[in-house]
Amino acid sequence: MAEVLERVTKIIVDRLGVEESEVKLEASFKEDLGADSLDVVELVMELEDEFGMEISDDDAEKIVTVGDAVSYIQSTM
C-alpha cells in the first residue's frame, strides 16, 4: 500500500506540479489538485507505464480521486 501510494504520489507531483502534502487519498484530481480532463487522461497513461498495466477506458473514467487510483492499482497487482 505504502509503496504504491509513494509511486502514485511522485507521478502526481511531477505531472500536476502540486505539493506532496496536497496528495491525500481523498483528494480529487479535478476538484482539489487542479487537473483538467486531459491531465487525468495523461495521469492514467503514466500510471499504466509505471505499473506495467492497461487501464480500460471504462475503468479510467471511475478514477476520480488519488485513493481511486491507488486501490485500482492494488486490486490488479
Added chain:
Amino acid sequence: MLEGKTALVTGASRGIGKEIALELARQGANVAINFAGSEAKANEVADEIKAMGRDSCTIQCDVSNSESVTDMVKAVIERFGSLDILINNAGITRDNLLMRMKEEEWDDVINTNLKGVFLCTKAVTRQMMKQRSGRIINIASIVGVSGNPGQANYVAAKAGVIGLTKTAAKELASRGITVNAIAPGFITTDMTDKLTEEVKEAMLKQIPLARFGDPKDIAVTAAFLASEGGSYMTGQTLHVDGGMVM
C-alpha cells in the same frame, strides 16, 4: 527539414497518399505506408522511399477497424521509435444519388472516411502527448465545404472530418500537437479518372486557375503543415483547389 521524424500515411499505396508519403520522405522523414488492398503498389512506394535513404515499411490495415488500427500504430512506434506525423488520407467513394443510396454505401464511406480518421487520431494521440509534439493532417475534400450531388455519404464524411479537425486541434493544442485539414479540389487520381469527360469539362469551368490539380499540389501542402514552418497553424482547413471554393 523532417530528418529523424516518423510519419504514418494511411491509404498511401497510390494517388494523393502516395505522393504525400514520397514528399515527406524527400524532406527527410521515415514513412510507414498503410494500405488496404494494394500490397504490390504499397511495396513499390516503400522501395522508392528506401532508395532515397529513408526507412520505410508497409502495413496492411482497414482503418475502420479499431483493433487493427491500434495494432498498426503500435507496430509503427515499435519499429521507428517515435510517431511524429499522421496523415489521415485513406478514403473511398460509393457515389449515388441520395434517393438511390443504399444504407451499405452510406455506412462504408462513413466508416472508412470519417470513423477511420477518428480511430487513427485516437490511436496516435497517446504517443504524441507523451512526446509533447505531433502533427496530424487530415485529407478532407472541397466538397465537404461546398456539397456535391451524388456524394451525400462522401460529403458528409469529409465535412465531418473538418469538424473533427477543429475539435482535435482544440483538445490537443496544449500538448504541442497541431491538427489541420487539407481540402483538395479536383485532383487527377484513380478516384477522379472514373468520372466522365462531360463531368470533367463541367468541373473545369468552375476552377478559376482553369486546370486540374496534381497529387503533388496536395503533397507539398501536407509537407508544409508537417514542417517547422507550419507550427503556428492548427484547426485550419486549407483549400488546395485552384480557387474553386473561396
